[in-house]
Amino acid sequence: MEDEVLAEVANQLYAKPLDDFVGARTTAAKEAAASDKELAAAVRALPKPSVAAWAVNMLAVHQPDVLAQLTELGGRMRAAQASLDAASLRDLGRERRTSLSAAVETARSVAQENGRAISDAMAGDVEETLRALTADEGAAAAVRSGRLLKTLLADGVNAVDLDGTVAVPSVLPPAAAAPASVPAASAGSQARTTAAAPQQRKPAKPRLEAVRQTPRPASPPALERARAALTEAQAAEAGTARAARELQDQANDIRTEIAELLQETADLRARLRTAEEQLERSKKRLAATVAEAKQAVRAADKAGRTAVLAQERVLRLGNTRD
Template sequence: MPTPAEDPADALYALEPDRFVAERAALVAALRAAGDRAGAARVRALRKPTRAAWAVNAAVRADAAAAGELADAASALQAAQEGVLAGGEAAELRAAELRARAAADALAAAAPATDGATADKVRATLRAATVDPAVLAEVVDGRLVREQVASGFGGFGGMAAELPASAPPPSPRADRAAKAGAASAGAVRAGAAAAEQERAAEEERLGRERVEREAAAEAEREAAERQAAEREAAERRERLRVAREKEAAAEQAVAAARGELEQAEAALAARREQLDAAERRLADARERREQAED
């Protein structure tokens, strides 16, 4: 199975969803501080995963072997479907479907414990990955953002059960009877297939509506979190501005005090020179007095 590319942003998708936004902001800040503005913009655009999508990402990281089996089973299922359309054996398709479902369930078992609805979304997403290459690519990359649903089982739901296995050619009389019965059975199957398609379409519609509602709610939460982060950043900028102003004022005070000290030291040096001169004059005067006394 291909492993996710080495990327600092990859660690974000290993986090639980409630930590995603704060860690993403920290990573963006670190990249900006390092001068990588393009990388910061790319990370800022990363979407927070839903709970079910996070569980799928966690399962892929927890059980790489199960994720690899899912990818292999999906490839085998696609090959079996193409083989049946080309006139191949239905038994191969049945076996491939069973393997794909087992692979999806095995990887779902590696996901973190979640509530029942989320667990159902995890299984639905992994089964969708076995029939949709785009979903499979997101899953094995470990950066799934939204749960996914598939209409039927890749357009082949129940197909293997309806297709007969290979058998010896029938006798002419049995062949005529089989054809007569097949016409009636075909009509029944056609009606059942139409009903199944309608049911699958309705399930898909309901699933997509649910995903859209959850996506809208998630977008609102992200907007609120983004606004909170922007307010916090603005407050930090204001605190930094005030601190810089205080620092500048303190530097000016230090400079003024240093200037006054230098003036005082210069005046003291002048006073010391005057004192030295006066002491020299005093010494000369004393020497002359002593000479006069002698």
């Protein structure tokens, strides 16, 4: 089984309305089993996405230009960060806030059109995922695949953790290239970029620091450190809350899947009982028919003997008259 084949099947499944996922997965696995048992098992193992992740997938399927624009914006932000262009970073930060707000509203609309309303909490998860797309090339590839399983979170410094976040991770769209140049960068900034580029770029772990309105002081005062610690704690709390919501969504999805399987099992058992009852009735009819056939054979034998005796009597009476 090739991952590309599994990815093609997964693309079709994750593009469907969320409530149709389990049934479509079962059908796809049955179809694959006819020619490739390994592929069928892999299809059955494809997880159902969380509601928020599904909403992002709907963007990838129905509004890919929205994700393309955010990906391009993320590339410009990383280039500006690499060149230490604070002015561009401030402008790009404002542009990102506007773009994310519009993208979330588009995700709400697309999800509604495909059978699911998105709550404010889920919309927040969608926004965090799209923010991660702008911060990390790997996250961008995962989101643009349309096979997201759960939402993403970027801390603004480290690479986004993509473990278990996308189906068939071995087959992802190529990462978008950063712009060749950054508008409004000074000659000094460009010179620093040229000198620092080998140290700033790490293809294996793309990084994007949070946009700052002012440069960070060399020795931040105690209040600033306390605020930074508070921000970090609040981010950790938000991340934990999002993880809890995702797990709750997954639990609800599993409950729904179990209910569907229980109903299917009950239907199969009812069909089995009906078939067994029909089998018993057929056996009884067969036994009655066999008994009637035996009686008919005995009656035919008796009638045959009677006919022979009658014929013999006729012959005797005929001979006596002569």
